[in-house]
Amino acid sequence: xxxxxxxxxxxxxxxxxxxxxxxxxxxxxxxxxxxxxxxxxxxxxxxxxxxxxxxxxxxxxxxxxxxxxxxxxxxxxxxxxxxxxxxxxxxxxxxxxxxxxxxxxxxxxxxxxxxxxxxxxxxxxxxxxxxxxxxxxxxxxxxxxxxxxxxxxxxxxxxxxxxxxxxxxxxxxxxxxxxxxxxxxxxxxxxxxxxxxxxxxxxxxxxxxxxxxxxxxxxxxxxxxxxxxxxxxxxxxxxxxxx
Amino acid sequence: xxxxxxxxxxxxxxxxxxxxxxxxxxxxxxxxxxxxxxxxxxxxxxxxxxxxxxxxxxxxxxxxxxxxxxxxxxxxxxxxxxxxxxxxxxxxxxxxxxxxxxxxxxxxxxxxxxxxxxxxxxxxxxxxxxxxxxxxxxxxxxxxxxxxxxxxxxxxxxxxxxxxxxxxxxxxxxxxxxxxxxxxxxxxxxxxxxxxxxxxxxxxxxxxxxxxxxxxxxxxxxxxxxxxxxxxxxxxxxxxxxxxxxxxxxxxxxxxxxxxxxxxx
Numbered sequence: 468x469x470x471x472x473x474x475x476x477x478x479x480x481x482x483x484x485x486x487x488x489x490x491x492x493x494x495x496x497x498x499x500x501x502x503x504x505x506x507x508x509x510x511x512x513x514x515x516x517x518x519x520x521x522x523x524x525x526x527x528x529x530x531x532x533x534x535x536x537x538x539x540x541x542x543x544x545x546x547x548x549x550x551x552x553x554x555x556x557x558x559x560x561x562x563x564x565x566x567x568x569x570x571x572x573x574x575x576x577x578x579x580x581x582x583x584x585x586x587x588x589x590x591x592x593x594x595x596x597x598x599x600x601x602x603x604x605x606x607x608x609x610x611x612x613x614x615x616x617x618x619x620x621x622x623x624x625x626x627x628x629x630x631x632x633x634x635x636x637x638x639x640x641x642x643x644x645x646x647x648x649x650x651x652x653x654x655x656x657x658x659x660x661x662x663x664x665x666x667x668x669x670x671x672x673x674x675x676x677x678x679x680x681x682x683x684x685x686x687x688x689x690x691x692x693x694x695x696x697x698x699x700x701x702x703x704x705x706x707x708x709x710x
Numbered sequence: 711x712x713x714x715x716x717x718x719x720x721x722x723x724x725x726x727x728x729x730x731x732x733x734x735x736x737x738x739x740x741x742x743x744x745x746x747x748x749x750x751x752x753x754x755x756x757x758x759x760x761x762x763x764x765x766x767x768x769x770x771x772x773x774x775x776x777x778x779x780x781x782x783x784x785x786x787x788x789x790x791x792x793x794x795x796x797x798x799x800x801x802x803x804x805x806x807x808x809x810x811x812x813x814x815x816x817x818x819x820x821x822x823x824x825x826x827x828x829x830x831x832x833x834x835x836x837x838x839x840x841x842x843x844x845x846x847x848x849x850x851x852x853x854x855x856x857x858x859x860x861x862x863x864x865x866x867x868x869x870x871x872x873x874x875x876x877x878x879x880x881x882x883x884x885x886x887x888x889x890x891x892x893x894x895x896x897x898x899x900x901x902x903x904x905x906x907x908x909x910x911x912x913x914x915x916x917x918x919x920x921x922x923x924x925x926x927x928x929x930x931x932x933x934x935x936x937x938x939x940x941x942x943x944x945x946x947x948x949x950x951x952x953x954x955x956x957x958x959x960x961x962x963x964x965x966x967x968x969x970x971x972x973x974x975x
Contacts, residue, residue, distance in 0.1 A: 513866075514866065514869075517866060517869045517870040518869050519865060519866055519869040535870050536870075537866060537867060537870030537871075539864055539866045539867055542863065542864045542867070544863060545738075545739050545740075545741065547738050547739055547911070547914050548739040548862070548863075548920060548923075549914065549917045549918050549919060549920065549922070549923055550859075550863075550919060550920055551918055551919060554919050554920070554921075555863075558856050558859055558860050558863075559856070559860070559871050560856065583918065609870065611866070
């Protein structure tokens with residue numbers, strides 16, 4: 468049985484449809500990455516899965532009792548809110564201090580327990596978020612551009628940690644990423660999204676698919692393609708506002 | 711003991727300070743300062759309606775404050791920015807309230823008493839209302855504390871943990887309406903937001919956890935109430951504003967100390 472099953476999902480904000488006819492599934496232990504240009508509905512898809520956005524129509528079926536560990540896109544904590552790493556990690560009840568320590572070690576940042584969340588560096592912060600997501604032994608990790616704001620070695624190390632966590636705990640991973648070079652090496656499956664699912668499959672297959680090339684260029688998935696894709700693709704959206 | 715008006719006033723001030731402390735922390739963290747203002751302004755309309763309908767002022771203020779808070783919550787995210795909606799609603803409610811008061815020809819009411827509070831006139835039954843309301847607010851917030859914190863930190867994170875941030879927001883909205891209604895007599899409509907925000911803001915530099923910040927804010931609020939009343943007695947100044955002045959001085963003092971110790975390091 469699949470952990471997550473999304474069937475024919477439609478999501479709209481007012482008159483603005485962001486997702487249509489989206490099918491997606493996630494199996495035990497696999498790493499699936501969603502790629503797509505800005506405004507392609509990647510975050511809306513994750514929000515629908517966790518129940519933060521109500522879909523217009525379609526089915527989202529989670530395996531009963533599924534435990535989700537969620538790592539959000541650069542979370543902003545108001546500087547007026549004092550909170551230590553330990554307090555933050557223990558916000559969801561029933562978490563022991565020892566479990567916090569273990570999770571922080573697994574995420575590669577031991578010894579941060581007493582630090583203030585607002586004083587952490589970008590890399591430390593994301594790893595604390597990962598540790599928090601891991602603390603209840605989730606079946607699925609959901610990552611929404613979790614490496615945004617990290618430099619390249621930082622994000623490479625972060626994804627390495629994710630792969631290692633999957634190996635150790637066997638949890639499945641569903642993530643959104645902009646970093647195609649990382650996607651290509653670390654994922655079992657890639658879903659290319661642009662309002663609808665353009666194409667999906669093993670990284671090598673997706674990389675050679677014409678739909679993918681239309682979005683991301685013909686490069687080998689290097690860093691440059693990342694910045695070109697917004698402009699060489701004419702589906703239905705316009706870019707005037709952004710320029 | 712309760713026959714002394716100063717004792718009653720101090721108890722009333724401390725009661726409001728306790729309710730305002732944890733609520734005020736959320737108001738500060740979620741940047742809802744103006745939201746408290748708007749709810750309080752709406753209460754004037756509630757008072758006018760309560761006098762016209764001859765129902766309890768506390769009930770009138772609370773119902774209108776609650777309607778106001780719910781309207782704001784409902785309207786945000788529907789086209790206008792939060793501060794625009796608050797600006798429109800808060801000042802319209804205040805204006806309609808003031809106009810409505812002028813229609814109440816048969817009754818002479820002292821509008822100043824509601825704008826600036828009349829803590830020295832607090833009766834024993836007022837004390838019951840204030841402490842009952844304060845206990846209710848503190849109990850509500852303690853009950854939802856972790857869920858509220860999680861929703862304040864990040865909406866998606868809260869959803870992924872199985873919480874409903876919109877429902878938690880409602881807890882804050884209701885608590886705010888209750889606090890405004892019980893605090894009107896103590897500090898008045900114009901200074902309620904000050905009792906919410908200043909103690910919480912003053913506590914920020916001293917706290918390392920959210921719980922500590924709420925506790926320290928409560929202490930600062932209580933000290934402000936007691937010291938402000940004593941100051942008002944000695945200097946013959948208006949009581950409600952004197953309480954807020956003490957809180958403001960504590961805020962400035964604590965910030966100065968924090969700033970100096972930061973620069974000394």
